[in-house]
Amino acid sequence: MTAKIKEACGIFGAFAPQEDVSRVTFFGLFALQHRGQESTGIATTDGQKIHLQKGMGLVSQFFEEETLEKLKGFAAIGHNRYSTTGSSRECNAQPILVGEGPNAMALAHNGNIVNSAYLREELERKGVSFQTTTDSEVIAQLILTCPERTWVEKIKHAMHRLEGAYSLVMLTRDALIGVRDPFGVRPLCMGSLDGGWIIASETCALDHMGALFAGEVAPGEIVYIDGKGKQSYRQPSPRQALCVFEYIYFARPDSSLSGNLIYPCRMSMGAHLAREYPVDADMVIGVPDSATAAGIGYANESGIPFGEALIKNRYVGRTFIEPQQRLRELGVKLKFNPLYELLRGKRIVVVDDSIVRGTTTPRVINMLRRAGAREIHMRVCAPPIKHPCFFGVDMASRWELIAANKTISGIKEFIGADSLGYLSMEGLIESVGVPAEKLCHACFSGEYPIPVQLAMDKLALEHSEKEPVAAFSST
Numbered sequence: 001m002t003a004k005i006k007e008a009c010g011i012f013g014a015f016a017p018q019e020d021v022s023r024v025t026f027f028g029l030f031a032l033q034h035r036g037q038e039s040t041g042i043a044t045t046d047g048q049k050i051h052l053q054k055g056m057g058l059v060s061q062f063f064e065e066e067t068l069e070k071l072k073g074f075a076a077i078g079h080n081r082y083s084t085t086g087s088s089r090e091c092n093a094q095p096i097l098v099g100e101g102p103n104a105m106a107l108a109h110n111g112n113i114v115n116s117a118y119l120r121e122e123l124e125r126k127g128v129s130f131q132t133t134t135d136s137e138v139i140a141q142l143i144l145t146c147p148e149r150t151w152v153e154k155i156k157h158a159m160h161r162l163e164g165a166y167s168l169v170m171l172t173r174d175a176l177i178g179v180r181d182p183f184g185v186r187p188l189c190m191g192s193l194d195g196g197w198i199i200a201s202e203t204c205a206l207d208h209m210g211a212l213f214a215g216e217v218a219p220g221e222i223v224y225i226d227g228k229g230k231q232s233y234r235q236p237s238p239r240q241a242l243c244v245f246e247y248i249y250f251a252r253p254d255s256s257l258s259g260n261l262i263y264p265c266r267m268s269m270g271a272h273l274a275r276e277y278p279v280d281a282d283m284v285i286g287v288p289d290s291a292t293a294a295g296i297g298y299a300n301e302s303g304i305p306f307g308e309a310l311i312k313n314r315y316v317g318r319t320f321i322e323p324q325q326r327l328r329e330l331g332v333k334l335k336f337n338p339l340y341e342l343l344r345g346k347r348i349v350v351v352d353d354s355i356v357r358g359t360t361t362p363r364v365i366n367m368l369r370r371a372g373a374r375e376i377h378m379r380v381c382a383p384p385i386k387h388p389c390f391f392g393v394d395m396a397s398r399w400e401l402i403a404a405n406k407t408i409s410g411i412k413e414f415i416g417a418d419s420l421g422y423l424s425m426e427g428l429i430e431s432v433g434v435p436a437e438k439l440c441h442a443c444f445s446g447e448y449p450i451p452v453q454l455a456m457d458k459l460a461l462e463h464s465e466k467e468p469v470a471a472f473s474s475t
Contacts, residue, residue, distance in 0.1 A: 008186060008243075008250055008392045009094075009110040010035030010080040012205055013169035015176040015225045016196030022071035024209060025078040028198070029059045031205040034252060035110075036080035039093035043106035043171050044073035050104050050171060054079075054093040075176045075225075077169040079108035082394070092132045095171070098140045105144060105151075105172050109136035110186045110201055111165030111392040114452050119161065139166065152233055155179060155222055159235055163450060165243075165391035167217070169199050175226040183241040183449050184219030185391045185440055187257055197225050202255040216258070241440040241449035245393065247432045248382050249290050249353045260433045263293050268431035269381040269423055270297025270351055277421030278302060279377045281347040287364065288312040288336075294381045295351040304349060309342040310368070332363040344372030350417075354382040358402035361415045369416070378417040383425050383444040384408070390452045391440065 010032030014024045025042050040062050041054025051071050055062045059080065079094035095106040113119070116135035119142060124130070128141050142161060146154040151172055165185035170177040178199040180188045191198040191211030198211045206213055217223055220235035243250070246257055253263040270286070270293070284304050286295020289312060299306035313335055348368060355361050355378075365376050384403030398404050402411055412420040425444060429436045442448040 008035055009082055010201045011108045011110050011169045013077040013176050013199040015075040016193055017074040018194050021073055021076040022068045025076040026063055027208055028205045029078045029080055031208040032080055032201055033059055036082040039081045041093050041095050042071055042076055042078040043095040044071040044076040045171055045173050046073040050106050052097050056090055077108050077171045092134050096137050096140050099144050107140040107170050110167045113162055113164040114390055115163040152224055178217050178223040180217045180219055180221055182220035182235055182237045185241055185243055187246055188217040190214040202251055204252045204255040240438040244439045244441045253293055258434050265431055266293035267297035270294035271301035272427035272431055273379045273423050274298045274301035277379055281349045283307045283346050284349040285309045287352040290353045291351050298351050307342055309339045311337045338368055338371035340371045345374050347375040348373045349377045349379055351379045355380055356385055357400050365416045375418045377419045380422045384422050385443050387443050387446045389443050
């Protein structure tokens with residue numbers, strides 16, 4: 001179920017001297033709120049100083065009129081965070097500001113650096129002190145301390161040392177910079193806006209600003225934007241490895257990746273599921289909102305009517321109010337409510353994006369049975385997840401992944417479904433419309449595009465505050 005996978009972060013940048021860049025960035029982050037709900041922040045430059053405001057919570061919770069008024073300038077970057085390296089606390093909120101005067105730089109990062117502990121120890125031996133426990137600050141300090149003269153040369157040097165996934169937006173006193181790792185694991189795109197430029201995690205953020213799509217930042221590309229215009233610098237790309245879960249779940253359905261709109265890709269996943277796992281049933285429902293399109297695709301292909309028999313409370317989100325024990329025990333009922341009249345006595349096909357740990361799915365199935373469903377047939381838009389992700393998605397360790405420890409039959413019994421079908425890898429790749437060799441599908445196949453230490457810990461840099469972390473490198 002969608003509650004089990006934690007999003008990658010959302011990043012946004014604007015170089016727009018004719019606009020109020022703090023407000024442009026605020027609404028850009030608002031469009032990318034689905035990618036991270038723990039903390040948010042915006043940095044701007046006026047040519048003399050970089051201004052920064054960041055804190056815990058949603059974009060609409062933290063930013064107010066008086067906060068945005070403090071953010072003056074002609075260029076800005078912003079960040080919505082879900083923690084992948086470093087815990088969820090205020091010091092780890094982004095953007096991260098390092099350096100002083102002409103060397104000041106703000107950075108926002110989406111992804112995960114697999115050799116961050118090794119690089120941090122190296123930098124600390126050189127006398128660099130850290131204010132956070134994130135791999136993002138490791139990137140920033142690695143760039144800042146590089147002896148090269150220009151920002152572009154510093155970034156190129158850092159890219160040769162960094163191993164892992166990183167899409168970055170950076171802000172100097174004079175320029176906005178976008179960077180994407182040589183594998184292109186996390187998305188990054190560009191748009192033009194009234195003589196200025198936008199860089200964002202997804203195209204939906206460009207659409208909300210009225211920006212014209214100007215292409216994706218290529219794997220290994222550095223985009224440098226200042227008063228003289230936009231310049232591009234390409235680094236070698238060994239292969240492309242865009243995270244396939246962007247298509248399944250992370251990206252908004254109105255975003256495009258590699259020229260493909262997400263919504264019809266998800267409909268195609270549902271249609272493939274209907275062909276691979278047909279069943280006699282009375283109604284198809286998609287678990288809202290991420291599996292709605294796939295549910296419609298299954299219904300269209302199978303000829304079984306689609307129904308909205310599971311209503312999502314879209315205002316649950318992240319909250320700092322802890323529910324009472326009785327409400328906590330209701331669990332999934334706080335997020336979903338079934339329509340009893342539509343479910344009673346029916347044979348239901350439930351389409352969802354994924355099953356990770358298998359903790360939420362049984363609760364939803366039990367809730368549907370209590371609402372009167374006679375049969376429940378589970379259909380999943382992703383192949384079985386058997387391997388953890390190390391590139392920016394908190395997807396549990398392998399011993400927590402239900403598909404790594406149970407057979408399909410065992411999972412069916414565990415979740416309480418009458419039948420269970422996972423989309424095949426072939427069906428997924430055909431639905432996405434991108435060749436398998438240009439995607440990262442390691443969570444299904446175990447074939448990581450970048451070598452990793454399989455026992456990596458997202459809090460490894462936090463542990464290093466108390467005791468040394470064993471240095472590791474993927475080379």
